[in-house]
Amino acid sequence: MLKYKIIIAGAKDVGKSSFIARFCDNIFKEDMKATIGVDFKRKNITVKGSHKDISLELNIWDFAGEEKYRTLFPAYANGASAAFLLFDTTNKESLEDIDNWVKIIDGSAHSNIVKQVIATKIDLKSEREVSKKDSTEFFQKYDWFTEITSTSSKTGENVEEAFLLVAKKIIKNNLQICKPCGEVFNKKLKNCQYCGAKVEIEVNPI
Ligand SMILES: Nc1nc2c(ncn2[C@@H]2O[C@H](COP(=O)(O)OP(=O)(O)O)[C@@H](O)[C@H]2O)c(=O)[nH]1
Numbered sequence: 477m478l479k480y481k482i483i484i485a486g487a488k489d490v491g492k493s494s495f496i497a498r499f500c501d502n503i504f505k506e507d508m509k510a511t512i513g514v515d516f517k518r519k520n521i522t523v524k525g526s527h528k529d530i531s532l533e534l535n536i537w538d539f540a541g542e543e544k545y546r547t548l549f550p551a552y553a554n555g556a557s558a559a560f561l562l563f564d565t566t567n568k569e570s571l572e573d574i575d576n577w578v579k580i581i582d583g584s585a586h587s588n589i590v591k592q593v594i595a596t597k598i599d600l601k602s603e604r605e606v607s608k609k610d611s612t613e614f615f616q617k618y619d620w621f622t623e624i625t626s627t628s629s630k631t632g633e634n635v636e637e638a639f640l641l642v643a644k645k646i647i648k649n650n651l652q653i654c655k656p657c658g659e660v661f662n663k664k665l666k667n668c669q670y671c672g673a674k675v676e677i678e679v680n681p682i
């Protein structure tokens with residue numbers, strides 16, 4: 477099984493632990509307990525490839541967003557293939573805080589890390605403080621920015637889709653398909669680890 481580490485960044489209470497709980501266990505708690513330091517979950521995901529389905533084991537690291545724990549973050553960001561950056565649509569400050577998380581990630585993770593922005597709590601329509609337009613404008617300054625996925629861990633809206641999107645980006649970044657034998661393996665290798673064929677042209681598995 478191909479294993480990848482994913483980290484979840486964002487201010488305290490933006491909904492990081494709820495996002496993970498919805499994806500991994502399909503549950504939601506109004507009284508989610510605050511994360512102390514760091515937490516860890518595993519979940520497999522299957523992406524439909526053009527040649528074959530690709531299953532990944534995602535190791536998902538949940539961080540406490542509180543200032544006092546942020547010094548731990550660089551150590552845990554080490555080796556991550558993707559980072560979710562969460563802000564809470566009912567809290568404008570949590571959007572501004574993303575700049576700090578990007579700095580921390582850029583300073584500690586490898587440069588081709590997938591970054592995916594997630595807007596949380598979209599079920600709380602009447603409490604909304606950040607519009608899609610304002611948040612999209614906020615992220616234009618980042619060259620890695622593609623799109624925001626708007627989610628609700630309460631209703632489950634777009635949570636699985638967000639993980640699937642990131643899994644696809646991880647595959648694009650890290651894997652190639654061997655033309656002769658059809659197996660999927662690490663992009664860094666010059667020969668297929670299954671049949672030994674030399675890589676002539678990189679073919680993306682999805
Ligand atoms: N209505 C609603 N509340 C949410 C949602 N996600 C999280 N919450 C609530 O927001 C609070 C903080 O969530 P939590 O996951 O602990 O945030 P964390 O500190 O970023 O891990 C908890 O009371 C959750 O129940 C959501 O999508 N909708």
Ligand SMILES: [Mg+2]
Nearest residue numbers: 492493510511
């Ligand atoms: Mg938490």
